[in-house]
Amino acid sequence: MAITIETAELPDLIAEAVAVSAEFERRFGHLSEAQLNWQPHPEEWSIGYCVEHVMTVNRCYFAPIEQILAGTRKPTFWERVPLLPGLFGPLLIRALVPGAKGRVEAQSP
Helix, strand or coil, X not given: CCCCCCCCCHHHHHXXXXXXXXXXXXXXXXXXXXXXXXXXXXXXXXXXXXXXXXXXXXXXXXXXXXXXXXXXXXXXXXXXXXXXXXXXXXXXXXXXXXXCCCCCCXXXX
């Protein structure tokens, strides 16, 4: 499924997330706990740690997505100010696409 974050509708993004989950299960579901937690170097993350990190970060999106789907979410003042999403949205998207130049540091838990 080839969609872009700029043009996708929420149901498309949810379908993409389901497809990614199935692909992950296909590729890594057979690995043991030891294999998932193996680190190539002490300072590098294991597959399991990367997955845990993504799951932890993504949890904050579940409630807002459910509210959007239910039609009960009210945008905040800052979300209604057209200048901010129009200015910072494209910057954020460009910074996070695969192959983006520059590096975004994530804090270790």
